[in-house]
Ligand SMILES: CC(C)(COP(=O)(O)O)[C@@H](O)C(=O)NCCC(=O)NCCSC(=O)CC(=O)O
Ligand SMILES: Nc1ncnc2c1ncn2[C@@H]1O[C@H](COP(=O)(O)O)[C@@H](OP(=O)(O)O)[C@H]1O
């Protein structure tokens with residue numbers, strides 16, 4: 313079986329379905345985690361946010377944003393935002409699964425959606441929101457070489473940080489916080505291998521860690 317089919321089977325096992333529908337009503341956002349195979353290796357596409365945005369300006373994130381009333385569900389939001397931000401046509405995304413949501417510092421319930429895209433996809437960054445688009449080998453997020461972690465007072469999840477030197481641009485990208493956690497999560501679940509550093513969840517029941525963090529955040533709202 314080829315790598316894409318193997319990864320799809322691995323990831324689908326973790327689809328959350330409606331597990332989090334019990335949560336109180338809160339503002340929702342989704343991100344699309346676009347993965348593709350290049351040279352037999354998995355890669356992930358990321359963006360650098362415009363320095364002019366009101367929130368998280370100049371930070372690395374995945375294409376995504378807040379839910380609109382016309383969105384049917386979290387997948388719709390992720391695909392709509394990816395179209396708006398990097399010109400990715402929804403029909404060019406093979407949606408694989410919806411993973412564990414995370415409540416961010418603004419109190420948004422952020423749901424990650426993983427989808428395969430074509431290696432040949434050329435992003436068209438919308439300059440109002442995105443200043444750069446770049447790709448990273450997914451396995452980078454399991455390696456300790458460029459990784460560090462530090463605890464943050466009052467939030468349950470440790471804060472992971474990576475510095476990625478992008479050979480195609482010569483630039484260094486700082487990937488941290490929520491986006492780094494999601495990249496680690498997808499790297500681990502897709503490859504079925506734990507990282508070289510401690511991450512707080514395991515492969516048998518990753519849901520437990522994310523569920524615990526969400527319940528902790530909700531209890532403090
Ligand atoms: C998907 C968002 C939460 C909402 O999208 P929008 O701002 O409407 O485009 C997006 O803001 C996002 O992905 N934010 C996280 C970016 C990130 O990981 N920054 C690194 C550090 S900040 C952090 O980890 C915690 C946080 O933002 O709560
Ligand atoms: N054309 C534009 N020019 C400037 N800011 C824009 C914009 N379109 C969207 N934004 C802002 O970009 C942020 C991300 O939007 P989205 O959720 O659609 O990804 C939102 O800000 P806030 O996150 O501060 O509300 C939104 O207001």
Ligand SMILES: [Mg+2]
Pocket residue numbers: 375376377378393397441
């Ligand atoms: Mg956005």
